[in-house]
Amino acid sequence: MRVRVRFAKFGSARFLGHLDVMRYFQKVFRRAELPLMFSEGYHPHPILSFAQPLSLSYTSDGEYFDMELREEMSEEAIAACLNKACNPEIPANRVTILPDHKPNAKKVTGMSLITGASYAISLRQMPQNLPEVLHKFASEKSYMVEKSTKNGTRECDLRAGVHGLSILKNGVITRIYDDGSYLFSDEDMLCGAEHASLYDDTAVIVWLDAGSERNIPADVFLQGILSYAGITEEKPERTFHRMDLFGDKDEKKVPLWMIES
Amino acid sequence: MLDIINGKEFDCMRKPFLPDEVLLAVEKPARYTGGEVNMVVKDPDACDIRFCMCFPDVYEVGMSHLGIQILYDMFNRRPDTYCERVYSPWVDLDKIMREKKIPLFSLETQTPIKQFDFLGITLQYEMCYTNILQVLDLAGIPLHATERGEDDPIVVGGGPCSYNPEPIADFFDFFYIGEGETSYDDVLDLYKENKKQGGTRAEYLRKLSHIPGMYVPSLYDVTYNEDGTIKSFTPKYDDVPKTVQKLVVTDLSNTVYPEKPVVPFLQVIQDRVTLEIQRGCIRGCRFCQAGMIYRPIRERNVEWLKNMADKMLQSTGHEEITLSSLSSSDYSCLKDLVYYLIDNYKDQYVNVALPSLRIDAFSLDVMKKVQDVNKSSITFAPEAGTQRMRNVINKGLTVEDILGGAGKAFRGGWNKVKLYFMLGLPSERDEDAVGIAELAEQITEEYYQIPKEQRHGKVNVTVSTSYFIPKPFTPFQWARMATKDEFLSHQRLVKSSIQAQLNHKSISYQWHDSDTSVMEGIFARGDRKLCAVIEEAYRAGCIYDAWTEYFKFDVWKEIMDRHGITIDFYNTRERAKDEILPWDFIDIGVSKKFLWREYERSQRAEITPNCRRKCSGCGAAKFGCGVCVEPRDEFGTSLCYDGMDTGVNG
Incomplete structure (x- = not known):
């Protein structure tokens, strides 16, 4: 049985690398006594697939992995098992049972489904004219920035990779721009920012292209928007929080847990 | 959802x-x-x-x-x-x-x-x-x-x-x-x-x-x-x-043990449940400090251990459990415990990591169950290359034990052997260094006695040597430690002797850093005069000396020179019987008289029986626990004794 789990990562756990998180969950499954499917061979390991790694120091309420269980269980039972075995700073927060792969069909995992991500980004010194800057940015046709990749720096269109912009202030959301491609309510946003550490309780919320085809990292977005606003300071004090990861469903981008494949 | x-x-x-x-x-x-x-x-x-x-x-x-x-x-x-x-x-x-x-x-x-x-x-x-x-x-x-x-x-x-x-x-x-x-x-x-x-x-x-x-x-x-x-x-x-x-726990099955050990996120060196099955050792190897300071040997109850293993695996989620002791083969309920762990946890993909065991039918059977024979190796720690030298250090392992064990393992499908030795032991001669190479060669020959069609590829013997450092509260606490030059000349002799063997292509050789051993020797038997040296070395930027890449021997040497601290005084000098040793004020139960007697026996290459075979009156009996209170027959042999004069292989 295939199961997709969404989890959060915050507090001191934000300094755990991707491999440490994977090792952590392998031990969670044992403590939870979940009947995980194991690979064959002398060093069997549980069959697990993690979605996009999170950068060190980022917090998140929207991390994912897919696992396979040997026995049928209800979502409630799986959630209860995980809940008793998780560390409070890396808790699972949503469990979805997925339909089995059709025989011979290409195996789809959380990782390959990803086409978008949303972040809450907070700055110690938020520019005063931030709403205007964001409005103006949204009205641009394109805005080219440099992005460093494995093969050196490359130009990419930051504007084309931004699909929504909001400002979160003291628990109130002001939507600035929305191209309609994402399904994400105000309530989703508040939930998704639950474990973010924000300066002045204020953040910019952004929906960005993510995944293997087009990927705009959150720090590239921030650096781009700051230079667009005429701020040249390198790496000002800030926090990044991933709210959720998205994939395509019926022409919309929806959180991964809503995609049943 | x-x-x-x-x-x-x-x-x-x-x-x-x-x-x-x-x-x-x-x-x-x-x-x-x-x-x-x-x-x-x-x-x-x-x-x-x-x-x-x-x-x-x-x-x-x-x-x-x-x-x-x-x-x-x-x-x-x-x-x-x-x-x-x-x-x-x-x-x-x-x-x-x-x-x-x-x-x-x-x-x-x-x-x-x-x-x-x-x-x-x-x-x-x-x-x-x-x-x-x-x-x-x-x-x-x-x-x-x-x-x-x-x-x-x-x-x-x-x-x-x-x-x-x-x-x-x-x-x-x-x-x-x-x-x-x-x-x-x-x-x-x-x-x-x-x-x-x-x-x-x-x-x-x-x-x-x-x-x-x-x-x-x-x-x-x-x-x-x-x-x-x-x-x-x-x-x-x-x-x-x-x-x-010294303080001693008299009943190890009635003491605290961490049922919920902290589980690190990072990959640490021992990323597994550690179950201490006993404390102390009956063997009395004369170089081994742990074998003296943890006397007498005390076992934990096997049912208590099984229960503890269950609880710790449950609370940590570790995928591996290992047994800890100085000589696991001497634990009287080892079979019971090991088969319990394998039978109960094999289906849950929990790996049972075996400590070094004496190579016999039992350990080979267990190893086959828990390891990939093609990849794993078997380990022996003869510690010395000749029987005389092994008698000096009271290591009861014989050539027959090693060749017999290796032969059984080879027939069971293994083809990798690791051998551990020490160089610079008291009274060591050239022939003892050469003996290391010869023993490795004999093991390869044991392998080639197996008919060709039953072999699994080439045999692979790895020889490792470390340098002997005399430690307090051992019979060698008075002994002179070899100099760096002596270490190196014997290390070279081992190397060239291995090269001279017929099957030298099947033997590889690794050795330790000698500078670190010299410094360790000084600290091990040092006195209060070293405090100033350590402080000054620290002020000069020495930290992480245990890590070869950060160990700065030249800095240490320079500071010792300035303080008039000589390697000869701390390491290469043999102590007199009546010298007040810096640690004499500590009473570990084992008497100085016994240690001196053992030192003398070592000079005559005389073996001392292990604690279960016959009590040698070391003094630890005053704690009134463990092997010292086991029932004995009319010859003074413990009824718990398994009759094996060979301890661990490693």
Whole structure:
């Protein structure tokens, strides 16, 4: 049985690398006594697939992995098992049972489904004219920035990779721009920012292209928007929080847990 | 889909002590952020005593140590005490902390160490001594115990190196000599009482010295003869005991054990459940300090161990369990325990990691069940290359044992053998070094006696040598240690002798760094005069001496020269029978008389039977436990004895 789990990562756990998180969950499954499917061979390991790694120091309420269980269980039972075995700073927060792969069909995992991500980004010194800057940015046709990749720096269109912009202030959301491609309510946003550490309780919320085809990292977005606003300071004090990861469903981008494949 | 409500009591936003830019600038920031599974969370304000436990090496090494987990668990069972942890910051963070004047802090509550009541430092190996100073210095605690004020933590040391605490005596308020499970309650209760009565630090330490096992170095005076040896070692006051009695747990099945050990996020060296099956050893190898200081051997009850294994695997989620002891083959219920673990956990994909066992039908059967025969190797630790030399060190392993064991393993499908030896043993001759190569060759020949069609490829023998370092409380505590040149010449002889063997292509050879061994030798049998050297080396930038890449022998040599400390005095000089040794004030139960007798027997290459075969009257019987109280037949042989004169293979 295939199961997709969404989890959060915050507090001191934000300094755990991707491999440490994977090792952590392998031990969670044992403590939870979940009947995980194991690979064959002398060093069997549980069959697990993690979605996009999170950068060190980022917090998140929207991390994912897919696992396979040997026995049928209800979502409630799986959630209860995980809940008793998780560390409070890396808790699972949503469990979805997925339909089995059709025989011979290409195996789809959380990782390959990803086409978008949303972040809450907070700055110690938020520019005063931030709403205007964001409005103006949204009205641009394109805005080219440099992005460093494995093969050196490359130009990419930051504007084309931004699909929504909001400002979160003291628990109130002001939507600035929305191209309609994402399904994400105000309530989703508040939930998704639950474990973010924000300066002045204020953040910019952004929906960005993510995944293997087009990927705009959150720090590239921030650096781009700051230079667009005429701020040249390198790496000002800030926090990044991933709210959720998205994939395509019926022409919309929806959180991964809503995609049943 | 389903939402999980996380209703746990926990400060969900634990804030790291270090700012983000520091954490992002260092390798593996998770070394410093804590928050691991099974970490104990308490309200520090509701605790009378705050104890910080330290392993003075990097996190991944320190977190692999069972002793700290035992004490951490034990202290935290006390409602009035909160025990936290700290490890040596790695060199990258060390540098930043000095530059930015960031104080050292604990993992649990990320609190500066200076705010604690106690700082407990475990002393597992001599080469960590400068790291002790690193920890004190970064914490802002004066290095010298005598310079500490009422607000500084009480600094206590324990563990194997506390059996000769003299080279680091100046840096500790007191040492706890012996097994931690026995008397810490008294230590902490006395602290509380003293505090309540408004007593000073000095008053506390004075009263503490009355508790057996507690050594307060500042309460003793040492004088020296002109030749540098000790003239007298005396308490400053009449109420301070002349000798410090080692503390021993008499019933190991009725003591604390961490049912919920802390599970690190980072990949540490021992990333598994460790089950200590027994403490002590019956074998009496003459080079082995652990074999003497943990006497007498005491076993844990097998049902208790099974229960503990279940609980620890459940609470940690570790995918591996290992048994810990000095000589597992001597544990009387080993089969029962090992088959229990394999049968119960094989289906749950829990790996049973085997400690070095004597190679026999049982161990080969077990190894086949838990390891991939094609990949794993079998290990022997003959320690010396000839029978004479093995008799000198009282290592009962014979060539027949090794060849017989290897032959069985080869027929069982193995083709890799590891051999461990020491070089520089007392009375070592060239033939002993050559013997190492010849033994390796004999093993390869044993392999080629198997018909070709039954072999599994080529045989592969790995020979490793380390250098022998005489340790306190062993029969060799008086012995001369070989010089670096002697080490190197024998190491070269082993190498060339291996080259000369017919099957030399099947034999590979690895050896240890000799400079580190020289320094370790000086610390191991050192006295208080070394405190100044260690401090100066630390000031000159020496830390992480246990890590070859950071060990600066030239710096050490230069400082020793300046202090008139010679390698000859500490290492290459044979001690006289009546010399006062720096650690003589400690009573480990095993008598100096017995150790001297053993030293003499070693010079005649005479074997001494193990504790189960026949009691040799070492003195540990006074503790009234373990092998010393096992029932015996009319020849004095323990009824628990399995008749094997060979101990562990490794």
